[in-house]
Amino acid sequence: QASSLCPECGGRKIIQDGGSGETICGGCGLVIAEPAINTGPEWRAFSLNEKENRTRVGLPLSFSVHDKGLATTIGPIGRDALGKSIPRETKYMMFRLKKWNNQARRNASVDRNLSRALGELQKISEKLHIPSIVQERAALIYRRALKNGIIRGRSISSMVAASIYVACRITQTPRTLEEVARHSPLDKKEIARCYRILLKELNLRTPVPNARLRVPKIASEVDLGEETQRMAIEILDEAERLKITGGKAPMAMAASALYLACRMNGETRTQKMLAEASGVS
Template structure:
């Protein structure tokens, strides 16, 4: 399939032009996201095109589709179902005998019933139905949805869904998919969208994470700086300064076990204050999704270990 050059596509994607040098734009081969390697700005998610081709390969111009729908893990049968041809003709076009017609009718009925009546399939149908709803509510890409469906299938395979609600598990799978692709959706986000308690999702998520041996990218507080500051228009100089603070903090092993977002927010708070562009704790707390108390606590310990006087 022919595609537009990727750079052109991503810049026009959300209508805004990104100021990063194009030389810095890289594609994360794992997540499919197109990001700026300099500042971490996510420019676009590459969306796999699974729609049918739109070119005609026959003389019949009214039917331009030569394929069915694309395959998808997020369909209970992966979009690859087959049905027995409903026309009662044999291969050479002659009508079938009455007895053969009757046999075929029975076969068709059995075939239809078996498709959605296997309990695993029924489970998938419900789960993926909810998945599509969630995908819309959370504005997620098809790539993520496919990943969530894959994780859910694996979980079902391992019988992890036993004794747990379908909604809870598919939500947890979706959250896991977000985590593994570094798509910023919090437990609170998915909890709100799915009307399932945060606690239940997080329990199921950890179960999935453990049992399936999922490799989650380690959230690095230094990466968080880019994400937070991009929403606050913080200068490059201050960003660098905040990164320095975090680096030395990591070297001293003081940052283990702390929420990386809170840590990054605190470092930025200090960096801003020291460079005469003070931001309020509330401002930082809002964009970083932590509380001012957390920022204060991190600031306090950062100050102690860095000997920063303000």
């Protein structure tokens, strides 16, 4: 039932007939609305597993794929939908269609640029173990740079690495410039230059790095317990309250707090171990 009024008698007893799809007044019998289109599925599911197996929708849009996942992909050729072998003439025709389809997907220079750049972006992201949401943000930043003409005349690899680093800084994902450069074919200096270009040309603002978010990353490298990590975060909170963290490197502050927490909690970790895990001296 709905709470709207009937235009004929003014009654409030409005009935939605699920069988016919009509909206009827329960008082005078007036058909207020004609059959509505049911946009739901025609099948029923009694469990979450059945619902996932019966759904027929595709993957969501992804900025980390050069065509955003909307292109048609022709799979392996050789058998039909029933598993039977297809004739040779049909097979040759499908090979030609697959070739033309792949060429059409990368026909424009922008598509070829995105195809190469986003493939490299995915490789670096996998090596850095970056979450998919950060990878999507990096791909979106690269697309904006390509649209604004910032990529022209510059190395694709350097702009991809810089986009990843910008996305990590914006999302507060603890990845240093040295880590990004380690998995990129270019050096740290070139990536830093492209990083500054992206910030200036795209008018991006990165938040101040938080040392507390670096604690779990360093602790996992040297196998520290939860109690020590909580103690290190408390030390950083106290240091921030006393305003002695200004101008200090967040990774160095996190490593120092973890070292103090190890001494206080009785866990044996040397300064060298924490320095190597954090990438600072």
